[in-house]
Amino acid sequence: MTSSAPPAEAPRIAVFAKAPTPGSVKTRLVPLLGAEGAARLHANLVTHALATAAATRPATLQLWCSPDASDPFLSACAARFACDTRTQQGVDLGERMAHAFEGNTPLVLIGSDCPPLRASHISHAWDALEFHDAVVAPAEDGGYALIALARPCPFLFSDIAWGEASVMQRTREHLARAKLSWLELATLWDVDRPEDYQRLRESAIPVEAAT
Numbered sequence: 001m002t003s004s005a006p007p008a009e010a011p012r013i014a015v016f017a018k019a020p021t022p023g024s025v026k027t028r029l030v031p032l033l034g035a036e037g038a039a040r041l042h043a044n045l046v047t048h049a050l051a052t053a054a055a056t057r058p059a060t061l062q063l064w065c066s067p068d069a070s071d072p073f074l075s076a077c078a079a080r081f082a083c084d085t086r087t088q089q090g091v092d093l094g095e096r097m098a099h100a101f102e103g104n105t106p107l108v109l110i111g112s113d114c115p116p117l118r119a120s121h122i123s124h125a126w127d128a129l130e131f132h133d134a135v136v137a138p139a140e141d142g143g144y145a146l147i148a149l150a151r152p153c154p155f156l157f158s159d160i161a162w163g164e165a166s167v168m169q170r171t172r173e174h175l176a177r178a179k180l181s182w183l184e185l186a187t188l189w190d191v192d193r194p195e196d197y198q199r200l201r202e203s204a205i206p207v208e209a210a211t
Contacts, residue, residue: 010059011126014100014109017046017063019071032194043073044208049112050081055119064088064100094157101152113190114145115205121146121185128183134175137185143167145188
């Protein structure tokens with residue numbers, strides 16, 4: 001099964017982001033950075049992800065907000081990057097992603113935890129939807145940093161233990177079972193743990209420090 005309708009020239013991109021509320025984001029970094037510092041890092045990562053997406057000059061840039069778009073930081077981001085704001089809906093990450101793709105494809109969806117993700121990755125994923133049903137950028141922790149779909153495939157997001165190291169493998173199994181054509185991009189790393197933060201600080205990626 002292959003995509004029958006090539007994507008438009010400019011990509012449609014969705015960025016998933018949580019409000020930077022201290023104590024509810026980057027919790028595994030709280031012992032290192034404190035709740036306020038972890039929240040600042042999260043906000044800086046969201047800004048970086050949106051700037052990366054905007055660099056592709058998308059036809060549509062959607063900011064999918066959690067818990068909603070009323071948060072002042074997310075509202076400011078939407079204005080700064082000319083985003084179409086939407087609210088994430090679902091009891092877990094899988095349901096929220098499935099909802100984002102419903103009636104909204106072709107689409108490239110990224111999170112805000114992967115600073116090495118570049119605009120070229122997004123553009124490559126979008127272009128590849130002309131020949132593949134799905135494109136995924138695996139993450140070193142066993143998840144993924146980007147998923148792009150030519151059409152809605154809600155089954156891809158079911159029966160998965162989100163946050164566990166099995167996410168990418170389960171996604172491969174779902175894709176294979178459905179006989180979908182997919183492309184995997186280079187494996188990337190995200191920022192969740194103290195060692196990830198140190199890696200970010202030692203990199204040349206322009207994300208502001210948390211302190």
